[in-house]
Every structure is written in structure tokens, then in C-alpha cells.
Amino acid sequence: MAKLRIYNEIVNEEDKVFLQDWYGTDGVCYKDIPEFLDSMEEGDNEIDIRIHCPGGDCIEGWAIYDALRNSGKTISATIEGECSSMATIILLAAPKERRFGFENARMCIHNPAVAWLDLWATDRLTADEIKKLKAKLTAQEISLIEEQNKILNLYVERTGADRNELQALMNEDKYVDMSRAAELGFIASTLAPNTDRKSNSSKSKKMAKEQIKIENRLFKKLLSMAGIAKIEDVKVLDQKITAADGTEFTVEREDGDPQVGDKAYPNGTYVLEDGTTIVIADEIIESITPAGEGDGDGDGNGDGDGEDAEGLKAKVDELTQQVEDLTEKVNTLTSEKEALANDKAQLEADKTALETEKADLQSKVKTEEETEILDIVAKAGGKAWLENLKGMSSTFTTSNRKFVEHAGGGEGEQGETRAQKALREQREKNEAKRKAKAQ
Template sequence: MEKAHIYIYGEISSYQSGASQDWGIVNLTSVKEQVDRQKDAKEIVLHIHSVGGDVSEGFAIYDFLKSQGKPITAIIEGNCFSVATVVALSSEKRKMTSHAQVLIHNPWGGATGDKEHLQNYAKMLSEIEDRLSEFYASKTNLNKEEALELMAKETFFNAEECLKNGFANEVLETIKAVALFDKNKKIDMHQKENSKEEIKTKLNFLAKGIDAIQSLLKTKSSPKNIVLQDANGTELDFPDLEEGKDPKLGDKATVNNAPAEGEFVMPNGDTYIFEIGELKEIKEAEKTDDKIEALKKENEKLKEEIETLNAQNKTLNAQNKILNETSDKALIQMKKIAEEFNEFKKNISSSFEYSPAIEKNEDYFKNKKNRKIFK
């Protein structure tokens, strides 16, 4: 094996796990495992596409790669940000694609605690900043002051700027693949026969592929897992029933994820009978003629009831008329009586005159000759 290909794809993290790459994480463990699987290689090729991450882990990967004592070529295939640039600069040959980019910036982080702890953390960030600027000065065309200035600005470099500043020494151009038949080229007949067999094999393979695709499309055009509702709104889930098809005996169904059991009356009047999720019987709805006959009988019965009610209503109306006439006569009579009574009240008078002398005349009260009532 001439070359060991090592992939720095993802965030650089100090979290050490063999499955870290499944989570888009690169660490010293994952890099070492890749190197160990290719021990016989005489050269290391780094493929880099990373947003950076933990500074200490980045330098640990750098030191490990350098300790292998093998020529290293770095290929920046996308992003090479932050501490990922440290890993890239472990190489002597630095290549990058035309659309790749590099980013350098000051280290940053977060801390909690008292002021002494925060001051120590700020001091540590300053030391790392100084260390990174010296590192860039030793590996690129930048001096320390230039590196510090560009880091403070959070500077992005395109491919040309990387060439200028020493982060890369080659830009990979896109290679165009061209297939061209040379009609002047001599063809070996034996090779031609082999080509025919190859074409035949490929055509057979293509035909099988087309059949598979058509089968897949047919399956997709007939989606399964049809859900029907009975007359009460209960959902019957038929997992194997194709769209547009009616259930038949033997079909399976579930209700609320449990095998359907018992009778279910459908909106069209049919009754589905299930046992342990299997459709055992379909009772068809009554025939239309029977329904019409039943409706006719019910209609005749309703007509008779209506006629009876109309007769009762006619009798009640007659009785009501008599009551109204009697009431009117009674009102007229009462009005006449009231008028006579009022006239009677007007005609009532008395000739009695009070005299103190009369009080002493006992004969007056005994005989009451002077008191008259007119009627």
C-alpha cells in the first residue's frame, strides 16, 4: 500500500469514542484508528473538510501525524477552519480545490467562576492566541504580527489567497472527462466479439433493472394500507388491501392496532364479520326491492295515521268553534247584566235625614216610618 488516506471530516472534538465519526466528530482516536488500518502505507494523504473545534485536540492530531515519520500531503476539499488549519499544516504538500476556503481567527470560549478564575481563563486564551500566531508564522508566509492581525479580523482565504500566504502550494483544477470514439482506430475482431458479449450482458442487466423499476412504480401506483370506516365511524385498517379494491374474505384488518373482531356494519349496509382480524363473512345489505316494499308499507301506515289526525283535528276545530260562539254569547250576556247593574246603582237613593231629635225618639226607630228605599 503506497498511500494511507486519512479523513478529517467533521468537527474536531476531545470526546474520545470509536463511533465519533458517526456523529460527524473527528478526534485523535478516530485518526489513530485510520492510520493503524493502513500501517503499511509509505505516505499519508489527509482529506480535510472541517469547521475546526478543540484547540488541544487539533494540536494532538498534528503531533500524532508528524510522529509517523511519513510524508504527508493535505488536500483541503471544502472548509478548513480554525484549528483544522493546524492539522492541514502538518503536511509538506498542501493542495486545495478551487472552491475550498480557509479561516483563521482568535481562540474563544466560555468560563464561569470568580474574577480570579475568569482572569486566568482570559490569560490562557491570550497564550493560545500567541501560540497560534507563532505556529502560523513558522508554517506559512505570514509573520507573527500579520497572523495576529488576520486572526483578530477572522479572515477567510480563498484558493488564490491561500497560495499567496502559504496555506496551500497547489490548487486542484476540475478535470473534464471526455469520451470520444476514434473511427480511425483499428479494432481487434476478437475484442469486438467480447464487446458484443459485454453489451449483451449489460443489456440484460439493464432490462432487469427496468423490470425492477416498473415493478417498484407499479407498487407505488397501488399504495396499500387502506383504512375504511363503518357506519359508526370505526376505522378498519386493511394493511394489504390495494387502493380501489373492496375487501374480500380472508383479508386482514385491525381496529386501533388490534385484530378486528365481531360485526361491523358498513355505510352501504353490508356487514363485515371478523374473527381474530380475518374477514370471515360478508352479509350483503337487503335488496333494493325489499327496501322499496318496506318503505311503501311504512308510507301507507303513515298516511292512515295522518288521516286519523286530520279527523281528530276537524272534530277539535268544530268543538273550538262552539266554545268560541258560547263564549261570545256569555260575554254579551255579562255585558248586558253589567249595564243593568250600573243602571240600578244610579237609581238607588234615600229620604232619610238626620236629626238629633230623632235619636231621642225611640218610636221613630221602632216604626221606621220616615225611612224609604227605592228600587
């Protein structure tokens, strides 16, 4: 059975290299899994996953889960310390009956989140830039909702727990113990300590007693050679070491610095104040990496790394503050936009009311022709005259009028009207003038 230890944060390959080069710590990425599978002995078809991990990158976590599920191996998984966030996805690569947790371990499931808002803007936020920021925020919101549903779907499928109950726990974002994890179906059972088990075999008991007698005789002889009268005079001291992040671990060594092979616990990776990294696995110090090793600065004291790390931390703090300020600006602008939208709606309502009033007034306005007619009526006598005119009727009828031929008079031609006579006389004058000019 091959042991796969997930003891560090889940990161992508680039971040893993960064952590190793700058902080001397390690991470778990997808690339580690195919390499682990390739390193397994031929014929070994079992993988025992040991988890002490706070979670990390969603993409890498899903890739690790898929690689394990498609490995064709029989998988078991045990929570040794912490199993949170994407580490719970890796836990579910094992079938339910082969998932376990130590009594003092803990687990946390929560909704996915972004560590950094993927935003960028200048000091001056134009309308176009605000629109772009809103589009980016909306895209990230949709992506997070899709990821949340994807995680929740797997939880329901692999645990059998109620979807609403799981979502409520994700919303709370808090740790639960292993008994609660078992109730929800994340593990099958809790593992109790096995160091105090008693043997039911009388033969084993007898052999153990004989072994103890031999060891006691040898021990007393060693004490005598060291000038010690009794065991109570021997002071056995362990080293309790505090890492830079405040976590503690114990090394069973009375004096001197911890060495590879020393017994130590609990398992995990610890970075000391001077930058030294100590990795404990199976309660044995597996590796000790001095600060600055492999960084290429040539001085070996790690000062350059510390200064760079401090500068990087200051830069991260500065960027974090910028993101917070920008988020506050976006929230303020969003509120202002909502207020402007309300004002716009009110103005549009006022405009509609004014247009209606204008149409009503226009319907009451007289045309120029109507105004002239009204003026004529007013001059003629107003309404009384108009009423009188309406009451008038013609006295002419077909019986009291007739048409006769008009007779011309004077020197005009027979039958000329007065108008025709005037036109004829004018033509004759014009003709006489032309003849006079021609002579």
C-alpha cells in the first residue's frame, strides 16, 4: 500500500515553486499526483491518503480528485489533523466505507471565494471603466456560484447528506469534529488510538514480561555505569519547538538541534523563525531544510530572503488596501447609480405627464385660419351677428328670377358686356400707339 500525504496547501505548480524558493515551504499540486502514481511499485493497487490540509486552489483540487478516481487503485483516506475546503474534495476520492478520521481531527466546508478581486482601474473611474468593473464582478460572481454548486453536487453524491443541510454548513464556514463529519457521511468512522490495546494471548503476555525483565536488567546496568542509583534520578526532557506561525511540535531529544530521524510529533511542515523548514511524517523528522538553501544568493544567511519576503508582504498589504479602497468606491458608485436610476425614473414620469399636458393644450389651440374667422365674426358683431346670420334665408327662387341676353351700349358691338367693351377699347388704344411709332 502506497501512502499519499496531503500535508500542505493545494496550489498550482507556479505557486509551489514560488513557495519553495521564497519561503522554503511546500505545496501540493496536480503534477505531484501522476508522479506519485508512476512511482508506485508494480502490482501495488492500494493508495492510503493521509490528509492534514487547509485546502487551496479549486482547479488543482478537482484535477487531483479526478486523477485519483481514474487511477484504478483501491483508495482509502484518513483525516489526521485538518481537512478543509478543497481538501474535502480529495477526501471524497475514497469510497465512504474507506474514509476515516482521527478523534481530534477537524473538518471545514465552505463556499468558494476569491482571495484577490480580479479588478483593475485608474485613479479616475470613468463610466466605461465602471461598466468594465461591473462586468468583471458579474463574471466572477457567476463563476463562484457555478463552483459552489459543483462542490455541493459532489458532497451530496459522495456523502448522501441532505443538500440544504450541507449548504447551511457551507454558509456558516466553521469547523466540525469527526463525529459530526461521520453523521454527514464524509467519513465512515472515527479512529481511536491503538497504542494502549491489550493482547488476549497469554503467550504474548508472558513474552512481553520476559522482554521487560531483560530490558530492566540492561537498563539498571546502564544506570549503574553512569553513576545513577535509580531511575527517578534520570531526567528525560523533550524539546517543544514553536514555529514562526505559533504552532508547536515536540522533538524527543534532550539536547542539541533536531536531526533527521528524530522522533517528533504531530506530523506536519513547520517553518522556524530563522527560516528553517522541518517536515515531520509518521512522527519522524523526514527532512530539515536550512533557510536560504537553494536560493542562489551565495551568502547562506537567508537575510536577502527575509528582506524580499518583508517587501513582498508590504506589497501584498498595499495591494490588499487598494482592493479594499476600490471595492468601497465600487459600492459607493453602485449606490449613486441606483440613486441616479431612481431620479431618471422620476424624470421620465414627469416628462410623460408634461407631454400629456402639452397634447391637451395643443388640442385647445386655434389654427391661424380659425383665428381670422373669429376676428371677422367679432368685427361683424360677434355671437349675436353669427346667430342672426344663421337665421337668415334666401328670398330668391326659381320662380322669381330669369336670365336674359345682355345688350351692349354706346359704340360697342352688339351684345358686348361692359367688361368686354373695356378690354376692346384698351386693345384699340395699344394698336394705335404701335402704328404711330412705326410711322
